[in-house]
Amino acid sequence: MYGGGYLFEKTSLDLLADEDQEKLAEFEARIDRGEKIEPHDWMPKLYRRQLIRMIEQHAHSEIIGALPEGTWITRAPGFKRKLGLMAKVQDEVGHAQLLYSAAETLGKSREEMIDDLLSGRSKYSNIFNYPAYTWADSCFISWLVDAGAIVNQVANSKGSYGPYCRALERICIEEAFHLKFGHHAVTWLATGTPKQKKMMQEALNRWWYPMLQFFGPPDKESAHSEVLMRWKVKILSNDETRQQWLDMYVPKIWELGLTIPDDKLKKNEETGKWEYTEPDWDEFVKVINGDGPCNKERLAVRKTAEKRGEWVRKAILATSPSKEYVTPLA
Amino acid sequence: MIALLDPRLKRLSLQKDDLPAKENLDQLPTYEVFVQVKEPRPFKHEGCVHASTPTMALVFAKEQYSRRGTCSGIWVVATKDIMVTGYSDNATDIYGRFTETANCQGDEYSIFHMVKRGTQHSFAGVVKAASPQAALACAGKTLPRKKPVLNVWLTKTANILKTTEEDKAMWATTPEKLFREAIDYKTQEKIKAFKENH
Amino acid sequence: MNIDAIKDLAYKMADDQLIIGHRHSEWIGLGPLLEEDIAFASKAQDKVGQSLAFYKLLEALGGQDPDTLAFGRTAAGFHNAIFAELPNGEFDFSIIRHFLFDTAEFIRFEMLAASAYQGFSNLGKKFKGEVQYHILHANEWLQQLGNSDDKTIARMQNTLDYALPYALGVFEPSKWEEALLAEGIFAGERELQARWEERVHAALKQTGLTLPSLTTVEPVYGGRYGQHSEHLQPLLDEMGEVINSEPGAEW
Ligand SMILES: [Fe+2]
Numbered sequence A: 001m002y003g004g005g006y007l008f009e010k011t012s013l014d015l016l017a018d019e020d021q022e023k024l025a026e027f028e029a030r031i032d033r034g035e036k037i038e039p040h041d042w043m044p045k046l047y048r049r050q051l052i053r054m055i056e057q058h059a060h061s062e063i064i065g066a067l068p069e070g071t072w073i074t075r076a077p078g079f080k081r082k083l084g085l086m087a088k089v090q091d092e093v094g095h096a097q098l099l100y101s102a103a104e105t106l107g108k109s110r111e112e113m114i115d116d117l118l119s120g121r122s123k124y125s126n127i128f129n130y131p132a133y134t135w136a137d138s139c140f141i142s143w144l145v146d147a148g149a150i151v152n153q154v155a156n157s158k159g160s161y162g163p164y165c166r167a168l169e170r171i172c173i174e175e176a177f178h179l180k181f182g183h184h185a186v187t188w189l190a191t192g193t194p195k196q197k198k199m200m201q202e203a204l205n206r207w208w209y210p211m212l213q214f215f216g217p218p219d220k221e222s223a224h225s226e227v228l229m230r231w232k233v234k235i236l237s238n239d240e241t242r243q244q245w246l247d248m249y250v251p252k253i254w255e256l257g258l259t260i261p262d263d264k265l266k267k268n269e270e271t272g273k274w275e276y277t278e279p280d281w282d283e284f285v286k287v288i289n290g291d292g293p294c295n296k297e298r299l300a301v302r303k304t305a306e307k308r309g310e311w312v313r314k315a316i317l318a319t320s321p322s323k324e325y326v327t328p329l330a
Numbered sequence B: 001m002i003a004l005l006d007p008r009l010k011r012l013s014l015q016k017d018d019l020p021a022k023e024n025l026d027q028l029p030t031y032e033v034f035v036q037v038k039e040p041r042p043f044k045h046e047g048c049v050h051a052s053t054p055t056m057a058l059v060f061a062k063e064q065y066s067r068r069g070t071c072s073g074i075w076v077v078a079t080k081d082i083m084v085t086g087y088s089d090n091a092t093d094i095y096g097r098f099t100e101t102a103n104c105q106g107d108e109y110s111i112f113h114m115v116k117r118g119t120q121h122s123f124a125g126v127v128k129a130a131s132p133q134a135a136l137a138c139a140g141k142t143l144p145r146k147k148p149v150l151n152v153w154l155t156k157t158a159n160i161l162k163t164t165e166e167d168k169a170m171w172a173t174t175p176e177k178l179f180r181e182a183i184d185y186k187t188q189e190k191i192k193a194f195k196e197n198h
Numbered sequence C: 001m002n003i004d005a006i007k008d009l010a011y012k013m014a015d016d017q018l019i020i021g022h023r024h025s026e027w028i029g030l031g032p033l034l035e036e037d038i039a040f041a042s043k044a045q046d047k048v049g050q051s052l053a054f055y056k057l058l059e060a061l062g063g064q065d066p067d068t069l070a071f072g073r074t075a076a077g078f079h080n081a082i083f084a085e086l087p088n089g090e091f092d093f094s095i096i097r098h099f100l101f102d103t104a105e106f107i108r109f110e111m112l113a114a115s116a117y118q119g120f121s122n123l124g125k126k127f128k129g130e131v132q133y134h135i136l137h138a139n140e141w142l143q144q145l146g147n148s149d150d151k152t153i154a155r156m157q158n159t160l161d162y163a164l165p166y167a168l169g170v171f172e173p174s175k176w177e178e179a180l181l182a183e184g185i186f187a188g189e190r191e192l193q194a195r196w197e198e199r200v201h202a203a204l205k206q207t208g209l210t211l212p213s214l215t216t217v218e219p220v221y222g223g224r225y226g227q228h229s230e231h232l233q234p235l236l237d238e239m240g241e242v243i244n245s246e247p248g249a250e251w
């Protein structure tokens, strides 16, 4: 899962001036015709760099995203939830695997990417830096955070880079299960006993504003270069994805008798747009930069996994008939 | 740090400090994975796995690329053992570039085709040849194709590790794992009943 | 047929799978490489799914519903081998346990497939393929770690030696051994252990590990009839924490 809060490098157009202008024109014409770019095609350096950065952030968000829901794996109530949650978190790890592979085709090895995550050089989605206090938090994530991710992933699957699009197509099929699993679990809580209902409402109150932040800062404040849109690296703007999500899910939340902690929230019938209280964007910046409630824990957990697994990887590398790493094909 | 919430983590001692910089990254080689969803459909490329041996690659590929629906077989090949041609322009068959006369005898090569950008490579058949270059020429002559081929992958068939007839039992219950499917989580009735009572 | 004998065996199977499935699930998201996380997650789902099938069988024999059976008993009512409930420890123990335990499991399913009791023979046949994958996974890891450098082999040998008494505990004599044999329901724990020793020996022979003479190993019994280690009850509390927090609620 991942939100619109991708962090791109400042697009230095100097990089583009160095490129072979004829090849650049061909490359852009291919994208304009709606054809995909494949790994062994010529591509501008800037395109390669921004794609690696975006896909890598997406992949990191999947493995870090497995942690808050992982909190509830051993405690999921009953067989149906236990099996569903294990399968769901497994899928998220699988998504990370697929996305790292897609980024690897652009020439950065998975180990380099994981190293950049662990050292803090590379970012992931802000929302996973919040704690899942109760079972209901886990259900909120499964349904509504994943719903947000889907809006983004469906859009990005229409992007220009073949391997990323193929990974996203697989991912979107699995996300359909996550969404239904999450909705089912939230429905059972919201329509359950008063205690269950309260648990669900409290989780919703906790997650509402991080969820609005998930899609990234308002368009007027996030100066994404026009070139990323033209190259179909970024497809929808942050506000577009946020509006789509509000449009699809606010009615479904209300339908379950839950309330949203924002008196100003309403759809403006004239503009067709949702109006809402802005989340705290200073907090967003703080959390993205490492200072959220769980940032340190999330990285500590990944470092622990890395350290515990190190002897295993070294041991099997030692017996591997071929240690030669070459860039995956597609 | 707020108190750990995951009981699984409470049982571990967490790594709070930075890890020492690695001298060498423990990067395993990759294997490309081809899956046959059901017979007699062609094996299709699905992605790669990181693994230390071909058997380990098969073990990993099974759960990463065939944990839903049906599957009748998986092939894995070390990425380094696959050769890749360039891309032709749309509507031109890439085999137009490999027209030299070749003696179609020698090792067996397996050939995979991409017919449209953005789609996966599919198994197209085998040829015998003395070199990869000759294999391309032989494939161009002998492999049937309905559409122009844009890109070809080829590898010696001996490089491919394939699941066996006996292995098929491993997928016997996969389609029954409905807990992995959206269809198993129906909410309509519950919501309808809830609305009627409120 | 002897229903008590059938139930006794069904409880063993169900509780074994449930508990080891939960242990496996502790690796999800935390494994040594992403692909292995995914593989372990599948095995966890398979085990928990298999336990559910055996609880359903018990329900059909007049027991409570699977959720109550699985999450409503205390340790004294559990029939799993102690081996299954031990904490995961590090990856070497998880793999050694997985290999020793699933080898027994695989044979048990083979034996069940031949059961005169149809409830068992159906499940034995049904899950044979799943366990076949688990064995493939366990054996490949055993081969790789057991043939790696000296340090790794020593580490694995240590763990094997530690695990064996618990592994033998899987074959704790059954109160119903004679009845199960007499009616052709199950060929018995002794037969199972003999076949297991053969296969474990064969797999280990292809590695740098050695199997000590098993007659010198004292089995850790007790789990089959409710005598568990200190690790089971806390795990059960955890598994039941949410579902038991609001009796009668649906989750
Ligand atoms: Fe995901």
Ligand SMILES: [Fe+2]
Binding pocket: A001, A002, A065, A092, A145, A146, A149
């Ligand atoms: Fe997700």
Ligand SMILES: [Fe+2]
Binding pocket: A001, A092, A146, A175, A178
């Ligand atoms: Fe998801």
